[in-house]
Amino acid sequence: MIDLLFSNLNILTISLIFFGVAFGILVSAIPGLTTTIGVVLLLPFSFYLDSASSLGMLMGVFVGGMAGGAIPAILINIPGNPASIVTNVNGYPLAQSGKGDFALGLAMISSTIGALIGLIILFLISPELSDFALKFGAVEQCALVLLGLSLVSALSEKSVMKGYISMCFGLMIATIGLDPITATPRYNFNTVALQQGISFIPVMIGMFALPTIIESLIISKDFKFPTLDKNFKQCLVGVYDAFKEIIQSKFNLIRSSVIGSIIGAIPGTGSAIAATLSYQLTKKIEKSDNNERFSSQGIISPEAANSSMSGGALIPMLTLGIPGDPVTAVMLGALTIHGLEPGPLMISSFPEAYYGLLGSFAVSVLFLIILTLIGIPFFLKAIRVKTKYLMPIIFVLCIIGSFALRNSMLDVWIMIIFGVIAFYMNRNGYPILPMILALILGKILEEQFRMSLIISLGDPFIFFKKPISLTLLIILGCFLSYIFVKFVKNIITQNKNV
């Protein structure tokens, strides 16, 4: 098992992982860009690279991105990505008091250790889960995908209803093209181009990257980084102090990392929830939010949680085929590009790819350690680029990335149209993730659903006759009942207020 971890690594793969980690840190460090955009921008390169290199590079972006978001959060009080949503609360005051290097050191080192703990948990738990997952047939897979989609839709954003609408919209798009069982053309309006269906790659590129570009056009807002008047040696002293502080706060670090991994393993939760929950718990345990001691704890806790979440989020993605957050949703797409089908059979069918991915994760963490220890002063200089210079280039990359899929302008049109749809979805509170997820999993859901009906000779009660699918459907039922009860309670409260 251990030998499979690093069997795919060669010079190219290692270089691309290094590039991915550095790119991930930089992308998340620039306000307005997120780790998801970073992964999406590099996704088209997957077509030109072998699976180990391309997945290693994306894994690097994922791991680096979780750490990089803390840089603008600490320096200019704007979280670089949702994962750093609470890091600025304590990090920014520290930076203002001239301890920016110390605060960054805390964030980066706790991120690295958090990612390491996440990796260990992923390594220990996923084979066990996968053994169990081997019992999954068409009926069980159908119930599982349904449960995963429902969880993601309900947990992703404020309105559950809007989450479900987004999911249904994704499923609708997934039905375009040939039907998976009888190959009947559907919704293609008699065009050959639409017979293959709508690929999720241009949709993903458009939906994640284009709204940011449109926003920047509308707001015409730019961010500038303040200068940190310290030389390289002084910065390293700050990082060393941070390291000593982290050793003293080891329990907080481990607790937050475990919380992050658990939250990450629940589909649809994401890094922001992991960071916030862990921060709140630390706040309760430390019972203070003003003193200098808590300032450090308040940075260590969310950063360790959001980075360990990256390991946790890979558990459902790799073993069940259900992504834990938007970045893993994109990575799920990257896996399918290379013909790898994440899910219950991933470990047994593609052991090299599976353990190779874990190996890439480990190497990414190693590069994260190197980059964070020596890179802070360099990153502080490198990220002082204005976002307005990047947006047009990102737009060009989006066009080329979509075009590269099939050398077709149709995919570019799809990218722009779905980008505009995502822009309005964002503005009106409709979450994007359920739609993307439904688009990716829709075909599997329909295929397994109809396969189940074929197996049962058309009996829809087959889903209630198998113990695993029955259990999954009971969980789904309980979950939907909980949402319904909450909904009715809200209406009663609203009526009382009126």
Place this chain on the structure above:
Amino acid sequence: MGLVKSMFKITEELLFKILILTAFGIYFYLSLQFPSIPMQEGYGAGLFPLIISVSFFLFAIKDFFTKNKEEFNKNENLVLVGFLIIIFIPMFFINLLGMYLVLALFLFYLNYVLKIPIVKNIIITLSTIITVHLVFVKIFKLSFPEIWFVE
């Protein structure tokens, strides 16, 4: 009464909801064109779309009758319309203009809107196009639509 009034006040969210329901209507109508009866290969191609349509309708109709929050922001929507017109027209004529010219137009336009000085704008546009050519065409062997007179 106040809730009903706020529900039907022309807002961006209301228009978006109407669009969602329209999309549902078209999808539902088209899904009826496919067989959904039991066949030898299990149920027909229309069964899954029909199930989605029913769930979608239930959620969309519930969502339609909730209070709308977003006001209609004319200026922001006009910026988006302008962006789309400038993007779609060259894309429509891409076989005539070629990929490089279209990308250069987009870059120049976006740099202009983002208030980048004209000299910098030209430098960024040209250097990006050259990089795109070197990386994607020379290394990754992508074949872009060519400009008509080059073809």
